[in-house]
Amino acid sequence: MEFCDECGSMMHTADGTWVCRSCGHEQSRDASSEAGVATSQEQQDDGTPAVVDATDGTGEAVREPCPADGCDSDRAHYEMLPKPGGSYEVRLFTCVECGHKWRES
Structure with missing residues (x-):
């Protein structure tokens, strides 16, 4: 997940770049930084936090x-x-x- 440096909105991918749906700002994707992101299969549920x-x-x-x-x-x-x-x-x-x-x- 990437957020726009210009307006702060969540960006989506299009043809190897991140594109902001709000303001149209584009930035290239960095495969090395994206490799460190955990997917939902790698995450664990630690249960409900204490209240x-x-x-x-x-x-x-x-x-x-x-x-x-x-x-x-x-x-x-x-x-x-x-x-x-x-x-x-x-x-x-x-x-x-x-x-x-x-x-x-």
Whole structure:
């Protein structure tokens, strides 16, 4: 996988070169650097990553206003959950007062 140096978009291959579908920038392919890339057959699944859980009350609450109607609390516990594919994590909050749950926007 290659990303465009001009605009940052993902590039595709065409006739031995990398071509950006967004801006049209082209660059030649480097076979030696592509040889070091692992294919999906060479990768291994290490299982689901550990989740940091602060909703059990043992962790310190953070200052985060509760969006629930009628709740004036500004403190919540949170947990980090990995997104499918492992691209990034999502922070899920639980209000200390009412128990309302929401995700970071």
